[in-house]
Amino acid sequence: MPKRLRIALFTECFGQKFGGAESYAVNLFRILAQRHDVTVFAREFDHDLPVKQHVISTPSWCPTWLGLWLFSARCHELAQTGFDITHSHTNAGSANIQLMHVSPVRYRRFFNRTFFQKLLVCLTPSQVAYLWLESQAVKSNPGHVLVTVAPLVKQQLQVAYGPDLAVEVVTPGAEPVRPNEEVRQRVRAELGWGPQDIGCLLVARNPLRKGLLAVLRAMLLLPNTFRLAVVGTNADVQKFVATHFSSVLERVHLIPATPEVAPYYLSADVYVHPTLQDSFGMAPLEAMAHGLPVVLSGAANCGFAQYVTHRQNAWVLDDPHDAEQIAAGLRTLGTDSVVRERMIEQAAKLVADFSWTAIADQYENLYAKSLAERADSSGSFKAIRSSP
DSSP, rough: OOSOOOOOOOOOEEEGGGGGHHHHHHHHHHHHHSSSEEEESSSSSEEEOEEEEEEOOTTTTTTHHHHHHHHHHHHHHHHHSSSSSSEEOSSSOSSEEEEEEEHHHHHHHHTOHHHHHHHHHHHHHHHHHHHHHHHHOOOTTTEEEEEEEHHHHHHHHHHHOOOTTOOOOOOOOOOOOOHHHHHHHHHHHHHOOOOEEEEEEESSTTTTTTTHHHHHHHHHHHHHTTTEEEEOOOOHHHHHHHHOOOGGHHHHHHOOOOOOOHHHHOOOOOEEOOOOOOOSSSHHHHHHHTTTOOEEEEETTTTTGGOOTTTTTTTSSSSSTHHHHHHHHHHHHHHHHHHHHHHHHHHHHHHTOOOHHHHHHHHHHHHHHHHHHHHHHHHHHHHHOOOO
């Protein structure tokens, strides 16, 4: 593999504020951009990385599936020459490195479904389009490496497309963050949290899908000293909370999406993540990296839970809908200093296994694999053409 590669990254949005999948790309290429020449093709940008960027525009009137296809087609057209590696975070087209963050469409639409549900999918043009786009993304060809962020998604891909489908797993990463008492006290003051208050935190682009409803119900069961900050809310979430949970509104602080999430991690005492469905779940890992004990859903709902042990390095929920379970976890981690400190210590050891530098190294190995496969394929083709 050449010492310095020319890499084209395809991702619809490139910036920490856009969500977990987008944050994965930014954190990964923060390291890779120091080692290689990177050009990012995206619709929107919000970052400070030393990369070239190319804005891809699609018509505002077109449906989501068509916009995705147009975006992908344009990316591949522009990156046909001048790059050693194409690396895609979109489920369309076929790049050298194809990353899939979420459960495959084919799995969600056909696995454990009735005949009529499957038939309805086949008769819905948008669903057929998404299935076709995904099939192109997983299609095998020389130099194509299919990657996912969690063993759970790998299993689902192999159920959907066959057990022989080759899939690499490269999880998100994290880097330990030192405590900062000045930031902690400043943010707690902004949130209205006093020294006696126990600050709970949830970070999500879509908080309702990450279990906000159950967390709010848990807040009703906890003393007034328990406070909640939710980072990533929009007007609809704010209206929902004001309408249905007015009794705890004074203890809940709703914060719009922001790329500057670290100050909130540093100011909190416990992180809570009763997600309903996360292929991995970067936020709990990031919370651990900031020294927080974590309450999270089990492996059926959160891929990251496969790497943790209940009451050892995380508080794992049997049922993310159960407010009493959530309240019990928050109460224990917020008030029992022995359990809390032991869990923080064990979580720190787990974080050490998820270094972004190590993740970048894994991708460089996959780049080398892709380049070698393409070189072998090209050599074989030339040999066939030149044979008598």
